[in-house]
Amino acid sequence: MNHSDTQTGGVSLHAAEQHLADDGFALLVGMCETGLLTRLLEVSTERSRTVTQALGTQTIGIGSAAGFHEIVQRSPGRWDIPVSPTEFGVEHQSLPWWPLIANTLGTDAEHAFSGVVYSDPGSPAQFWHIDSPHMTADHQPPHALNVMVALHDITLAMGPTEIASGSHRLTNHLRNPALVSNELVYQHETTRPELLVADTSGDVPERMSFPLTAGSCLVFDDRILHRGLGNGSTSRRNVAYFSYRRADYCENTHFESQRSIYSASG
Numbered sequence: 441m442n443h444s445d446t447q448t449g450g451v452s453l454h455a456a457e458q459h460l461a462d463d464g465f466a467l468l469v470g471m472c473e474t475g476l477l478t479r480l481l482e483v484s485t486e487r488s489r490t491v492t493q494a495l496g497t498q499t500i501g502i503g504s505a506a507g508f509h510e511i512v513q514r515s516p517g518r519w520d521i522p523v524s525p526t527e528f529g530v531e532h533q534s535l536p537w538w539p540l541i542a543n544t545l546g547t548d549a550e551h552a553f554s555g556v557v558y559s560d561p562g563s564p565a566q567f568w569h570i571d572s573p574h575m576t577a578d579h580q581p582p583h584a585l586n587v588m589v590a591l592h593d594i595t596l597a598m599g600p601t602e603i604a605s606g607s608h609r610l611t612n613h614l615r616n617p618a619l620v621s622n623e624l625v626y627q628h629e630t631t632r633p634e635l636l637v638a639d640t641s642g643d644v645p646e647r648m649s650f651p652l653t654a655g656s657c658l659v660f661d662d663r664i665l666h667r668g669l670g671n672g673s674t675s676r677r678n679v680a681y682f683s684y685r686r687a688d689y690c691e692n693t694h695f696e697s698q699r700s701i702y703s704a705s706g
């Protein structure tokens with residue numbers, strides 16, 4: 441089914457698809473109706489409470505390999521807690537952004553990950569990173585997309601996700617020998633937008649971040665350079681995420697943890 445006439449959060453689906461292809465991201469304002477938003481926030485809040493209570497005083501390093509199935513610390517004070525669509529009480533193909541996903545990745549696109557990522561007040565900005573590497577030297581359409589849903593109004597002080605606009609075309613380590621795949625995917629202090637055009641005449645991709653109203657979504661290509669900004673406010677910043685992949689793409693760099701907080705060995 442082609443959804444080209446659909447409206448996606450007040451933006452035509454066609455315009456959102458075009459932004460995604462050209463800039464590597466699309467901002468969809470007012471995407472979730474109140475019922476969906478309330479459900480996502482309530483389930484996220486309850487799950488984070490249960491998981492952090494079960495974690496207790498166990499320390500947890502940075503990155504998914506150092507984390508648990510139920511919780512990963514993505515950077516200091518930034519916590520990723522997986523929640524499946526079923527646990528959220530939603531059917532992923534019924535979510536309001538699905539037409540954009542289906543038109544970009546195919547109607548057989550698969551749900552890859554979902555959950556909530558929250559940052560504590562005072563937590564610092566992440567290092568720039570991508571979520572998965574390019575697969576071929578020539579530029580291909582995205583193999584995976586992320587939808588970040590603001591679960592409440594998010595001011596710039598609370599640290600929304602920052603994007604290097606258009607960088608999905610520049611993060612190709614198979615084309616640019618100066619780039620190291622692992623230093624793009626795993627947060628590395630030297631990775632920043634300038635690196636992508638070093639020793640070339642190309643412009644540095646513009647850094648962009650937006651205050652988000654509750655229920656607005658930032659959709660981005662998995663290969664774009666991005667980072668969570670620091671939370672300089674006194675409130676916790678909560679974002680639900682839903683990630684999708686093409687049916688023929690099955691790499692995993694997102695959740696590499698091997699242990700559960702509920703197992704006796706930790």
Ligand SMILES: O=C(O)CCC(=O)C(=O)O
Pocket residue numbers: 514515518520557559599600601602666667668669679
């Ligand atoms: O917290 C955010 O805004 C982004 C998080 C992120 O990109 C990550 O942890 O990989």
